[in-house]
Amino acid sequence: MFVAAWFGGLFSLFVLCLVMRPPVAPAEEQMVGGAERQLVDRATTVYVDATSSTWRSRGRVSFQVVPSVRMKLQSAGFAVVQNQTDPHDLTLKVEYREERGSQFRIDLYATDISLVASLEHPTEGQLLRLTIHESSGLNELGNAPYLQVLQRLETNPYFYFLGDIIRGHVVSRLDMTGALIEGLERIEAKDQSILMSPLGDQLPAAESTLPTFESHYTRLAREKTIHELGRLQDPRAVPVLVTLLEHPDPGVRLASVRALQSMREVKSLSAFERLAEKDSDHDVRAAAKAALASPPGF
Secondary structure (H helix, E strand, O other): OEEEEEEOOOEOEEEEEOOOEEEEEOOOEOOOOHHHHHHHHOOOEEEEEEEEEOOOHHHOOOOOHHHHHHHHHHHOOOEEEOOOOOOOOEEEEEEEEEEEEEEEEOOEEEEEEEEEEEEEEOOOEEEEEEEEEEEOOOOOOOOOHHHHHHHHHHHOHHHHOHHHHHHHHHHHOOOHHHHHHHHHHHHHHHHHHHHHOOOOOOOOOHHHHOOOHHHHHHHHHHHHHHHHHHHHOOHHHHHHHHHHOOOOOHHHHHHHHHHHHHHOOHHHHHHHHHHHHHOOOHHHHHHHHHHHOOOOOO
16 A cells, blocks of 8 residues: 655645555645735635546446545535535545556456645645555455455545544644644544444434445445554554453554554553453454553553
8 A cells, every 4th residue: 555645835745555565755834925825725615526447348437436536635625616606615635546466367457546646726726636546455355356456445544534634624723644644533533423323312314324335335445444553553543442441443553553563652552451351242252352461651
C-alpha cells in the first residue's frame, strides 16, 4: 500500500509507504496569509471531477468512483454538488486508473489501482494532492483478485477517510495523522449514537437501516487505521486508542492493544492489566499479557 500527499499552501511534499517502510519525507507546515486562509476556511461545497480507465476487457470500470468519493465528502460534513455549473467552493479532481498487474496463472492477472485526488480552490489553486496505490498482491491466489484490490482500496485509511483528510486540511487545519484520528473519532461517535439512541414506539425507516458504503467497510478500515496510527507513533492517537480498548469487537481491541504496545504508552497499563485478566477473547488476553511482559518503557 503506497500513499503520497502534497499540501499546497499549508504543507509541502509528503510521501508515505504504509507497512512497507516509514515516511520518506515528513510534512512541513507553512504559514499563509490571513486573507487566503479565510477564503479556504469558508469552503463548504465541493464538486467531484473524476476520470477513470482500466486495462480490463471492454474498457469498463466496475468500481463506482464518484459515488464512493461523494459519500466520503458528505460523511465528513461537506455539501457535494452534482454538476460543474452548480455553485461550489472547491473542486476535487480524481484520477482513477486500473492497470494490469502480476500474472497469477494463464488467464488470471492482478489489478493495480492508482488513485490521485487533487483538491483545488478557484483562486488559491491546488490545496492538496493525495496519491494512493493498491494491488491484489502475489500472495493472494484466490479467484477474484479484482474484488480483493477493490476491498483494499475501500479500506485503505487514506481513502476511507478521504473526506476527513480534506476537512482536516480545509476546516480543522490538521495534518494527515490528525485527520485520521479525527475520522476514527467520528465513526466511533456515530456508532455510539446509534447504540444509545432510544427505539421509541416506531420502527426506524427502512432506508435508515440499509448499510452505506462507509458502514460496509467500517470494520476492516477501522482496524487498518488503528494499525497505521500505531506505526506512525503519534501521541495524539493515544486517547482514541485507549477508548477503543473497550470496543465490543475483539478485532478492534486486539489492534488497539498492539498499537499502544508499539507506542509504549504508560496510560494503557491499567487497561492492559484488566484485558489480560478479564477479556472474553483469548487473543486479546494474550496480546495484553505480552504487552505487560514487554521490556520497561511503559
